[in-house]
Amino acid sequence: MTPAPVDTIGVVGAGAVGQTVAAALMVSGMTGRLLVASRLLDQAVALAADLDDMRETAASPVRPEACDVAGLVDCAAVVVAVRAAFTNTSTGNVRMGGAGSNAPVIRTLATSLRGYVGTVLVVTNPVDLMTRLFAEASGCPRVYGIGSNLDSARYRLTLARLLDVPVDAVHGHVIGEHGDHAVVCASTTTVNGQPASVPLAEVRSELRTRPGRINKGVGRTRSGPAGAVLSALRKALALAEGTEELTTRHGDDWCGIPLRFTAGQPVACLPDLDADEDAQLSAATIKLRTAYQALRLS
């Protein structure tokens, strides 16, 4: 049997997203070993047992194991998909509703993983804030947030449907906040290599309402985020080259920016923005900076 390209990948959080990421990794052929950790060791043990069943039923070569967070230090990458127990009553800025509850969990995890040199992909919302918090509290050098790449995938799907073209004909990015201040880079979007006429109101409406519809129908968004995690892992672990819109440091701020990965190394490649998009990106970064400063003082 050909060895997997990556020795070990870790997932923290055994909930909807963590389970889906783990199941996708089991069949991806990307890693030889999959470590799972969660709030309680029992949860991680249960998930590892379920994944072990999948190993047998799907003839997967991946070996799942439960561990505590300290056991993740030798992983090539760690996916952080934790969520504190809280009731989100926000109707606008929904993802921001988790900031106060999730921040202490992220701080604790980051402290436990200080000195870790692999790739960390943060999924926990509000992801732009939680990614920055994890990076600054841990000092880890390669911390990225998942969200703008999922928004960009949803944008391409939506535009393809609205313009009645194949999705792979559409190229365009969503950057800024993974949230209400997402910036649709319409001015540089192309269809079949030609500038596209983007019905922005419809696109924005779909990006705003789609996660809520998924949540309402199946409880939690999980498959889309899991796909976005796997796509980012492939680029960050040098298994594929290409661009992912990820939360990263951008000047003095952190927000979703396209990163071009070559041999696992990212280079920011912000598209040209028109005046409106530039103003929207500034508004997004100011919003995130203000919210982050408030979080740090809390």
Ligand SMILES: NC(=O)c1ccc[n+]([C@@H]2O[C@H](COP(=O)([O-])OP(=O)(O)OC[C@H]3O[C@@H](n4cnc5c(N)ncnc54)[C@H](O)[C@@H]3O)[C@@H](O)[C@H]2O)c1
């Ligand atoms: N960035 C994105 O694109 C995106 C998409 C979907 C969901 N999310 C976010 O991902 C997070 C996880 O979502 P979910 O639906 O899987 O939540 P969930 O409630 O189903 O699962 C959360 C898991 O985290 C675990 N956990 C809680 N505290 C922990 C701790 N201290 N240490 C380790 N594990 C801990 C829980 O036990 C649970 O297994 C949420 O913040 C959600 O908003 C982000």
